[in-house]
Structure formats: C-alpha cells, structure tokens
Amino acid sequence: MFTISCSATEMRFATVQFVIRRALTTAAVASIGLAVATSAIAMGPMISGGATVTAPADRGTQVQVNPPPATPTARYRVTVNIDWTSSTHPGTLPSNAHVSAPVIAVHATPGAMFAVGTQASSGIEAMAERGITSTLVGELNSNVDVTHVAAGGRSFDVDVAQFDHRISLVTMLAPSPDWFVGFAGRATFVDGQWIESVTFPLGNYDAGTDSGSAFTSPNANTQPQQPISGPDDAAFAAAAAQNPFGTVTITKIG
Numbered sequence: 001m002f003t004i005s006c007s008a009t010e011m012r013f014a015t016v017q018f019v020i021r022r023a024l025t026t027a028a029v030a031s032i033g034l035a036v037a038t039s040a041i042a043m044g045p046m047i048s049g050g051a052t053v054t055a056p057a058d059r060g061t062q063v064q065v066n067p068p069p070a071t072p073t074a075r076y077r078v079t080v081n082i083d084w085t086s087s088t089h090p091g092t093l094p095s096n097a098h099v100s101a102p103v104i105a106v107h108a109t110p111g112a113m114f115a116v117g118t119q120a121s122s123g124i125e126a127m128a129e130r131g132i133t134s135t136l137v138g139e140l141n142s143n144v145d146v147t148h149v150a151a152g153g154r155s156f157d158v159d160v161a162q163f164d165h166r167i168s169l170v171t172m173l174a175p176s177p178d179w180f181v182g183f184a185g186r187a188t189f190v191d192g193q194w195i196e197s198v199t200f201p202l203g204n205y206d207a208g209t210d211s212g213s214a215f216t217s218p219n220a221n222t223q224p225q226q227p228i229s230g231p232d233d234a235a236f237a238a239a240a241a242q243n244p245f246g247t248v249t250i251t252k253i254g
C-alpha cells in the first residue's frame with residue numbers, strides 16, 4: 001500500500017492534463033484513420049482475381065493485374081508430325097525410312113520415361129532397337145510417378161494436373177541401330193500458369209544399347225550399356241543436322 005497526497009489544486013491540474021492528453025490521443029488516432037482511408041481511396045478499389053482495369057481517365061492507361069489462379073487440371077492435345085523424307089534429308093534417308101508407334105506418358109518428375117545421361121530402361125531399348133512398345137508401356141504403367149500412358153497414332157489428348165504436368169514421348173527411327181526421337185519431361189505448367197501452345201522439333205537420341213554406326217547396320221548389342229546421348233554416330237549426326245525428323249505441338253484444349 002502507498003498513499004498519494006495532493007491538494008485540490010494539484011488534483012484539478014492533473015485532471016486537466018489527463019483530459020488534454022486523451023484529446024490529443026483521440027485526434028492522433030483520427031488522423032491516422034483519415035490517412036489510411038485517404039490511401040485506400042488513392043489506391044482505388046481492392047482487386048482480386050483476374051481482370052483488366054482501366055485507371056482513372058486522367059491517367060489514360062490500362063493496368064494489367066495478375067491473371068486468375070490456374071485451374072488444378074488441364075487437357076492438352078499432343079500432335080506429332082514426322083518429317084523424314086528425301087526432301088528433308090537428301091542423301092541420308094535410308095530406304096523404307098519410318099518410325100514406330102509413338103509412346104506418350106504424363107508424369108511428375110522430369111526423367112520418368114528417359115533422360116540423357118542415364119541408362120535406358122529395357123522398354124526404351126526395345127522401342128529404340130525394334131520398335132516394340134509393350135515393354136515400355138508396361139514399365140510406365142507400373143511407375144507410380146506416371147499418371148497416363150498411351151501408344152500409337154500421331155495425336156494424343158492427355159489430362160494433366162499441376163503436380164503431374166510433364167509429358168514425354170518417344171518413337172523409333174527405323175531402320176537404325178538404337179536411334180530414336182522424342183522429348184522428355186516437357187512442362188505444361190510454368191510459373192503458376194498452364195502454357196497455351198508450343199511447337200518444337202523432336203529431340204534426337206541414341207539409346208546407348210546398340211553399337212551400329214549406320215542406319216542399316218546389323219545388330220551389335222552394346223556391352224556394357226552406355227548412357228542415353230545425342231546423335232554421336234556420324235551418320236545419325238549428319239542426318240539430324242539437315243533438319244529435325246519431326247515436330248510436336250502441345251496445345252491446351254481444356
């Protein structure tokens with residue numbers, strides 16, 4: 001316990017001080033509130049989601065705000081165009097040049113089907129050397145990272161999700177030792193948005209599983225197996241340098 005003693009005059013003075021301080025504080029709060037309100041008016045209305053808003057007429061410009069959040073899933077059409085003819089590859093085209101049935105997969109991690117610098121799976125070897133797709137399809141179907149697999153045809157409609165948005169595709173070049181074309185782990189969800197459409201040349205790969213050096217070389221199994229690479233053999237490199245063996249277009253359709 002303690003006691004404060006003061007005169008009536010001192011008490012009145014203290015009360016006046018308190019009232020003045022309180023009034024000042026209220027004024028300060030009111031001032032801050034006014035400042036916030038003024039800022040909000042200056043900034044304009046709150047904007048959420050995607051929109052193109054027109055700034056006040058005296059500014060005379062359009063302001064592009066962020067696009068809306070992307071949908072969780074999307075659908076793409078993947079179209080393969082093979083362009084391997086005597087016109088595109090004069091002097092290097094083998095007789096009966098053709099490709100195998102393409103195999104396509106949707107997956108999460110980039111190298112789920114194949115990757116340069118890694119060893120080809122048995123399925124990639126069978127596809128690249130003999131055009132057999134069943135082994136590769138089986139591998140992909142048993143891979144928990146893969147959400148969609150298809151083979152055959154030149155056009156595929158595939159569903160992707162934000163965390164399962166990569167597409168890979170391969171097809172054999174024939175005749176050839178173990179050479180194939182395609183692409184690995186192409187992303188459809190980039191910087192928080194679905195891509196609309198993209199066209200690019202098919203990549204050129206050596207599976208590292210056969211040592212033949214010409215399109216029509218006899219079988220020569222590579223032991224030990226080598227990593228997947230680009231076209232190391234001169235015949236393959238020369239043909240690849242002339243033109244792409246084909247292109248692929250990936251277009252969002254839903």
Ligand SMILES: [Ca+2]
Pocket residue numbers: 177178206207208209210211212
């Ligand atoms: Ca090879």
Ligand SMILES: [Ca+2]
Pocket residue numbers: 125129209210220221222
């Ligand atoms: Ca082989």
